[in-house]
Amino acid sequence: MCAAMTEAAPSPRPQPAGYRWLVLLACSVAMFGNYYVFDALYPVTPLLEKAFGFTGEQVGLLDTAYNVAALLTLLAGGVLIDRLGTARSSVLFGAIGAAGTLLIAFGPVLTPGTPALGMAAGRFVLGVGSELFIVAATTVVGRWFKGKEISFALAIQLLIARFGSLAADQSPNFAGGLFERGWQAPLLLAGVLGVAWFVFAVIYAGLEANAARRYGVKGTVATDKLVLGDLVRFDRAYWWVVGLCVAFYATIFPFRTFANLFFIDYRGLTNEAAGSLKSVLPLLSMIGMPLFGLLADKFGKRALMMAAGSALLVPPFLLMLWWHTGVVLPEVRLPLLGTVLAAGTPLELVLAMAMMGLAFALVPAVLWPAVTYLVPGSRLGSAYALMTFCQQVGWAGMSWGMGKVKDAGHASAAAPGGWVPVVLMLAVLSSAGFVFSFLLWRSERGAGAHGLEDVTPREHA
């Protein structure tokens, strides 16, 4: 019987054991589409430069449009999820996201004089649907799996989602014909996946409705009357998790944005080798997350795992800057994925990325489920939305700051030293993440612990 039954009406019929996994599958396939459409833009940017003369700043603005939309809507959207329920919210945000994806593919044609504007409008609409859908999907897992395989379930959802990112990264390989046709065809493929995202959101909502009808499982839980101050009134431990979330993702995501340039300028890698090296991150994360999720469900020790993961994130930046083994590796190819490591990649960079990949598996596998231990189910949507809001602020600020420091230091292949302060910024921020996780671990060892270190959650006061 599902743990979410504590928040449900008495069940007229027993719910099949596998039902919550079916719910998870539908939600996760929708997340695959969601992550694909977000990342599908990047391999197309060279074609946009060629077709419309997009500048680097214009490409950057496409990301900013997404971040701004998310920031403007996340807080109200989180409350909406708690009030409307995850099923209706998912369909709503899936529909907005799919519309955004199609607008990205048609935007430049709709605004012929200013193609970047049409596309930015699409990214804005996508930003509204995408981040709120992720919040709703995370809340679904939190409510259906709380106290029962939650870390594993969330890891499976993220594994399928990150496979969407990986597929988008690899799209020039498996959909090379579309790329030969120009910028629009690959974005139309993303549009198809955007529609698939919406379709699976509807399927998930159907499963919720069926569960309510046949098994008496409620999709929504009673929320108290909304008081504005409640939006930010959470336990201190919640804020340590938010601090870690901000520092961790504001390190990882901006690093992924600048990684190609850094590896090319600072270490002389080719663009192909840099891209392959970068993809070690999602790959290791996909493999490691379910394993760490299982470990957390079986042994608890979630705060300790977060501390270990965030500690692992610090050394790679220092190693990438100053460690030279002189050893280079041969090409590594995997079935389906093709080249995951180009010939001649330096060993120390692979080791650094492997450490970072482990951190990218360990921390997300326990960080998101941890919130269900810290806030009541009725406020889970708001809690995730607030955390994502803070994450977006950190992510956007750090990307902008790194770009500024890079420009100020004139970092380039001719002046690789300009990269040192940029990468040191990442080392400092990842250390801050470790401090937050240490504070969380310490508070979970005291009298006010929430059970993060235990196998099963404690009841909320």
Ligand SMILES: C[C@H](NC(=O)[C@@H](N)CCCCN)C(=O)O
């Ligand atoms: C679960 C977490 N997701 C996020 O952090 C999202 N707010 C941003 C995802 C951006 C790529 N679509 C994760 O992926 O670890």
